[in-house]
Amino acid sequence: MLLPLSLLLSQQILIEVTALPLYQQAMVPTYAYSSIDFYSPLLGGGSMLDDAGDGFGEPLNVIISGLSSPEVLTEDGIINFAKAIGFSEECLGIHLGAPQSANLGDGNGWVNQTIELRQDYGNSEIGTCLETLIGGNHFRVFVQNGADALSGALFLAVSQEEDLEEGHTIIPDGYNIGRDKLASLAVGTTHFDGLTYSTTARNITGLLAAGSVGVNHGIGTDGITTLLTVTIVDDCS
Template sequence: MLVLESIVLGLQAISSLFTTRPVAFYDPTENGGFMLDDAGSGVGEPLNVIISGLSSSGVLTNDGILHYAQAIGFSFECLGFHLGAPQSANLGDGNGWVNQTMELRQDYADYELGTCLESLVGGNHFRQAQVFRQNGTEANSGALFLAVSQEEDVFEGHTIIPDGYNTGRDLLVAAAIGLTSHEDVTYSTVAQNLTGLLAPGSVGVNHGIATDGITVLLTVTIV
C-alpha cells in the first residue's frame, strides 16, 4: 500500500511540472518582447492596459473582447473600414511580431454607427487581436495587451492628443471598472496599477508623447 501511494504521489509531482498554472500575464520584456508595439519608423505605442488572463474565458476570445468593449463604450471601426498600416507587437510569448487584426474605437453610445462619429470628431481607441493576445508556447497566459490612446479628429489626421496615451488609458479604465453590461451579459471589472513594465518618458514612443509609465491590469469577470 505504501509503495502504491508513493507511486501516485510521484506521478502527481511529475504531472505538476507540466501543468500550466493560470497567471494574469507574463512580462514580455523577460523573454525578448516589448511593452511598446511597432508603429513604424522605429517607434511604438505603449501597451498600457492588460486584460488579465485570469479574467473569465468568455472575455478573452475575439468575439468576447468585442462584446466586452461594447459594454464599456467601444465598438468595431466605422462600417468595418480601417485606414492606416497595421501595427504589430511582440509579447515575448514565442510568436514574435504579429500584426493587429482589429481596432476598436469609442462608440458614443451607439455600438453600430457611433465609431463613425469618433472618426470625425476624435476620441478614444485601442487595438486588439492575436497580436495582443499572449498565447505563444513560451508564455501562454491568454492575456490581452491593449494600446490605448485618445486621438484628434479627422481634420488633424487622427494624431494622438498631448498626453493622449495616459488620457486614453484613464478614460477606458474609468469606463470599465465596476459593473457594466451589453446584450444581457454583465461584467465586473477591477483595476490594478502596475509600474516597472513601461518606462516613463517619451523614449521610443510614437509622436514623442511622454507617458507616466503606468500599465493598468483589468480583471474582468462575467457575473
C-alpha cells in the same frame, strides 16, 4: 522554448501593483515570471511598445488579465466587452492605415493587432463613424498566446486621438488620458447583449518606462500599465 528558471530569476522585474482608486493605493510586490495574470514581454525578448511602422511604438498601457473569464479573452469576447464600456468596431468595418504589431515575448515574434476598437459615443452600430470624424478614444488588441508565455492575456494599446482633420494624431498626454478613460469606464459593473461584467483594476509600474523614448509622436507616458480583471457575473443570453 520556455526560459530556464535560473535565467528568469536573474532577470526578475519587480512590479508595484496599486489598487484603484488611486487615493487608496497599496503596494503589493509580485514577479512577472510567476504571474498568471500575464507574463512580462520583457522576459521573453518582447517589448511594451508596439511597432507603429515608423521606428517608434505605442505603449501597451492596459492589460486584460489572463485570470478574466475565458469568454472575454476571445475576439468576439473582447468586442462584446468593449461595447459594454462604450467602444465598438471601426466605422462600416473600414480600417484606415496599416495595422500595428507587437512582440509579447511569447515566442510568436511580432504579430499584427487582432482588432482595433473605437469610442462609439453611445451607439454601438454607427457611433464609431463619429469618432472617425471628431476623434476620441481607441485601442488596439494583441493576444499573448504563444507557447513560451501562454497567459491568454490581452495587451491593449490605448490612446486618445485628434479628429480626422488633424490626421488622427494623438492628443498631448493622449496615452495616459486614453488609458485612464478606458479604465474608468470599465471598473465596476457593465453589461451588453445579455452579459454582465464585473471589472477590477490595478495600476502596475515596472513594465513600461516613463518618458517618451521610443514612443510614437514623442508623447511621454507616466510608466503606468493598468491591469483589468474582467469577470462575467451574469449571462442572460
